[in-house]
Amino acid sequence: MKTLVIIFLNFVVTCKYICGYEILAIFPHSARSHHIYFTPLVEELATKRHNVTVINYHPVQKQPFLRQISLQDRQNASACVDIEKRMQVLSVSDFSLAYATAQVFKNIANTNCQKLMKNREVQDLIRSRAHFDLVIVEQFVTDCGLAVAYKLNAPAIGIAAHILSPWTYSRLGAPNNPAYVPNHFFGSGTKPDLFNRIKSVLINFGMNMYYTHVIQRSDQEIVNAVYPDTPLLEDLGKNMSLIMINQYFTLTSPRLYSSNVVEVGGMHINPNYPIEDKSLINFLDSVSNGVVYISFGSVASNFPPRITNEIRRFVEKSNMRFIWKSEITDWVPPSNVFVGKWMPQAAVLCHPKVVGFISHSGMLSTSEAMHCGVPIISVPLFGEQFANGKSAVESGLGVSLDILTLNAQVLEEALQTILKEQYQKKAKELSQLWKDRPLSPMETAIFWIEYVARNKGAVNLKPPTVDMPLYQYLMIDVAFIIASSVVITFYISVKVLSLVLIAVFGKHKLKRKKVD
Known part of the structure; x- marks a missing residue:
């Protein structure tokens, strides 16, 4: 009997490494460039014998351990961009450009969210209560994929085919300092002048407000119409274990990130891809x-x-x-x-x-x-x-x-x-x-995916700044106390000094009057 128990335990432990993890990948944006970036990752995960289910638009290579749920729209979102209209906006101002971009993002977000939430196979997957060790969710302009992860009761990590979006910093507890962090929507660079820093602050604030109160609110309504018990998408975003982003400091300059932000820039590049034409x-x-x-x-x-x-x-x-x-x-x-x-x-x-x-x-x-x-x-x-x-x-x-x-x-x-x-x-x-990296971008991505799955969501990666109030993060309360103390001390000192002076010089005047 003991021998059978030992054999069974060995099988369970071995299967965890041979059979791999159950992984769901959700890529709800139809742009082909995003597909090009994400597809090598899910294929590599399947090659490593992880059971991968991918929800996306474009077809993936058929192979064992890889299953696809198609969102049934082969249209390339990038091909729908009206260049003439973009050029008209570009000729006005960076503020007009940012606002026009935000409106485009809202349309994309709501469309992607509706297609994801109303997809029959996705609903069947949630209804089946299938077990997943991890859900990989694209972080572009919608958080509706995080709602799917929530319904499946699985830890989630984010992945982006671009640099970190301005509204993503706060949920990760990462600083987005416009003094050196380039603005997402215009070429401010890492050493912007005063005018560009002001412009960057205003655009970041406006985009963050628009994302939170317009895009995310409308997406929340779409999600709650299907799954009323889903928490706020912003809260689900804060619960992500980490995010992998398509950037690397050699190109985009060094940034101050915590352990829950992983740079995997160039993950899609296959150096051995041949020219067959x-x-x-x-x-x-x-x-x-x-x-x-x-x-x-x-x-x-x-x-x-x-x-x-x-x-x-x-x-x-x-x-x-x-x-x-x-x-x-x-x-x-x-x-x-x-x-x-x-x-x-x-x-x-x-x-x-x-x-x-x-x-x-x-x-x-x-x-x-x-x-x-x-x-x-x-x-x-x-x-x-x-x-x-x-x-x-x-x-x-x-x-x-x-x-x-x-x-x-x-x-x-x-x-x-x-x-x-x-x-x-x-x-x-x-x-x-x-x-010149310790691991290739693909190896880095695989390591952190397996790390989060292996450690049941790896909550240890979450920095305390994620849930910290803004006044505390910026130490406004500390600055207020110190400033108040300085002012009060100065006020008291002036009052005491004036009383002393009055007492001293007042007595002196009194003596002179008596002498007179």
């Missing part, structure tokens, strides 16, 4: 003086004709060779340009003959440029791309252009800048720093 390989092999890669992501399909025509003029007049990811069909490219609707971007950028990259400065593209050691020309359009572009400039990875003044001449001047030896050399140095 033979025509693309032949084009690269024929290059003698370097090639420049151009890609503006999915939003390029919505570029106004003026921008597309300026890029055409630029590549036609240049003596460089170009690989351009584009869906244009009404143009016959010259011999120095290779055009394709899809490119293995990281593989292209890491090719030894690629010497420059023209991009919208999404975080995936910017991190790939740094990983491969290729200088970048950033043309930010939306969201955190302005911060990414500024990070590239400050790190020395490249230059940043304003899309409102973009033309062939501006592009040519920027290209000549990044082709200089100082930029080429700096990009290679940054690439070495980017790769």
